[in-house]
Amino acid sequence: MHTLRPGPPCLLLAASIWLASWFVAVGAENETAQASPSIEAEVFGRHDDNIYQLDCSADGRWLVTASGDDTAMIWDLRTRRAQATLPHDGPVYSAVFAPDGKQLVAGSGDGFVTRWSVPEGRKLASVQGHGDAVYSVAFSPDGKRLASVGGNGDGGDTLCRVWDAADLTVLAKLEGHAMPVYGVAFSPDGKTLATASRDKTVRLWSLDDKSSRVLEGHTSDVYRSGFSPDGRWLATASQDATIRVWDVRTGRCRATLPGRRDPLYGAVFSPDGSQLAAVGDDCRLRIWNAEDLRPVFEQRLSREALYSLAYFPDGRTILVGGADAKIYWQPLAP
Numbered sequence: 568m569h570t571l572r573p574g575p576p577c578l579l580l581a582a583s584i585w586l587a588s589w590f591v592a593v594g595a596e597n598e599t600a601q602a603s604p605s606i607e608a609e610v611f612g613r614h615d616d617n618i619y620q621l622d623c624s625a626d627g628r629w630l631v632t633a634s635g636d637d638t639a640m641i642w643d644l645r646t647r648r649a650q651a652t653l654p655h656d657g658p659v660y661s662a663v664f665a666p667d668g669k670q671l672v673a674g675s676g677d678g679f680v681t682r683w684s685v686p687e688g689r690k691l692a693s694v695q696g697h698g699d700a701v702y703s704v705a706f707s708p709d710g711k712r713l714a715s716v717g718g719n720g721d722g723g724d725t726l727c728r729v730w731d732a733a734d735l736t737v738l739a740k741l742e743g744h745a746m747p748v749y750g751v752a753f754s755p756d757g758k759t760l761a762t763a764s765r766d767k768t769v770r771l772w773s774l775d776d777k778s779s780r781v782l783e784g785h786t787s788d789v790y791r792s793g794f795s796p797d798g799r800w801l802a803t804a805s806q807d808a809t810i811r812v813w814d815v816r817t818g819r820c821r822a823t824l825p826g827r828r829d830p831l832y833g834a835v836f837s838p839d840g841s842q843l844a845a846v847g848d849d850c851r852l853r854i855w856n857a858e859d860l861r862p863v864f865e866q867r868l869s870r871e872a873l874y875s876l877a878y879f880p881d882g883r884t885i886l887v888g889g890a891d892a893k894i895y896w897q898p899l900a901p
Contacts, residue, residue, distance in 0.1 A: 608868050608887070608897040611647040614640065618888025619660045620703075620791075620875045624668035627880040629685060631671050632888055633662035639673045641688055642894070644879075651688025655681065660717075661703045665732070666710040672732075674701030678724075680715050680735060694735045698724035703750045703791065706732065707757045714760055718747025727751060727762050727772070741772050743779050750791035754815065755798040763789035769803050771815065782813055784820050791875070793835040795857065802834040802843055810834050810845050812860065822860050826853070832874045837882045846873035846887055852897060868895050 616635035623630055629650070630642040639653040639662040653659075657676030664671045664685065673681050680701060681693040699719040706713055713730040717723075725748050727741040746765035753760060760772040769782040769789055787806035794801050800821065801813045810824040810831055824845075831847035836857060844854045850873060854864035873889035887895040 606898045606900060608866070608895040610893045611896055612640075612642055612649060612894040614638065614888075614892040616658070616892055617890050618874060618892055618894065619658070620662055621877045621886050621888050621894070622663045622671075623877050623879055623886065624664045624685070625666060625880060626668055629664065629668065630877075630886060630894075631662045631664060631673075632894060633659040633673060634892065635659075636892075637675075639671075639683075641671070641686055643686070647896075650686045653681075653683050653688050653690075655679070657700070660701065663704055663706055665706050666708060672704050672706065672713055674704040674715050674717065676700040678717070680704060680713070680730065682732075682735065692735050696728055696730070696735070696737060697726075699747075702748065705751050705753050705760075707753045708755055709757055712738065712753075712757075714751045714753065716748035716751045716762055718744075718765070720747070722746050725764070727760065729760070729774070739774075739777060741777060741779070743770050743772075743781075744768070749789065750803075752792050752794055752801075754794050755796060759798075759815070761792050761794065761801055761803075763792045763803055765789075767805075769801070769813070771801075771818065780818050782818055782820075784811055784823070785809070787830075790831070791833045795836045796838065796840040800836070800857075802836065802845075804831040804834040804845055804847065806830040808847075810843070812843070824855060824860060826851075830872075832872070833876050835876060835878060837878050838880055839882055842882070844876055844878070844885055846876050846889070848872045850889075852876065852885060852887055854899075864899065866897065868897065869893070 614634035620633040635658040639659045641650040643650045655675040659675045662673040678695045678697040682691045701717040704715045713732045716727045718725045725744045729739040744764040748764045750763035762770045765788040770779045772779045785805040789805045792803040808826045812821045829848035834845040850869045871890035876887045885897045
């Protein structure tokens with residue numbers, strides 16, 4: 568089974584050093600990256616193993632975390648305490664809320680897609696729909712459909728499955744990737760799916776006719792992806808140490824945003840579409856202005872790789888998790 572592996576621990580660098588390195592990396596002789604005032608991240612919870620994904624409910628009340636310790640956990644964001652632990656028979660690589668926040672779905676290393684109640688954490692249904700690990704799951708914006716993807720180290724079951732969310736019956740199987748698929752995301756209008764794969768490509772699937780367009784440009788594994796709220800852009804995070812921003816309509820790459828030399832694992836737009844944030848192996852949270860893709864924030868949160876991030880619905884806080892199993896609450900300057 569192929570899993571995300573953290574790199575060696577990051578070295579603590581002074582702010583002046585990392586800012587200088589950033590300017591060199593992007594070649595921004597005529598562009599100034601304004602780092603937001605440093606606000607220390609709070610750690611308010613943890614798992615016993617890697618945190619692979621976090622997701623906030625739309626009302627901001629609940630957080631779900633998916634972990635390599637064979638559990639997902641529901642957290643009450645008002646009290647910042649654990650509400651329920653959801654046991655699985657394998658690592659949980661992905662967990663997301665339904666749009667109404669009353670249910671969530673998790674994908675695990677044993678090939679199961681499991682639906683749970685919120686906030687009680689009661690198991691509602693579970694189906695072993697994949698022949699290998701499930702690495703990513705996503706709800707459609709109307710909550711009526713699910714999508715799931717996965718695979719193993721050699722390829723394995725790389726089909727993207729689209730499900731009826733109510734009864735977990737498979738509506739479609741989308742075939743195209745040759746290697747494990749690490750990320751899946753619905754477009755805001757629910758008409759397109761984006762899948763990201765170890766085969767170095769991203770596919771945009773039309774759910775009307777099941778056709779796909781291939782986005783090429785990354786030079787290594789592509790992990791998670793995220794659409795902008797207006798559906799115009801797609802951001803993808805890759806082992807090649809870059810974030811790419813794609814024009815969804817044309818399929819062209821709008822920009823390539825460099826990290827350092829380390830893999831980047833997650834990229835998401837803010838709820839209002841004004842920012843793009845990313846995390847990766849170098850233990851840092853980065854944020855760009857989405858309009859001009861100018862870097863505006865960079866902060867080292869951990870000594871180990873960061874795998875996932877999620878904006879709080881008001882856009883003023885980001886929640887981050889990774890290899891040290893901690894949940895980071897990072898306030899952003901107004």
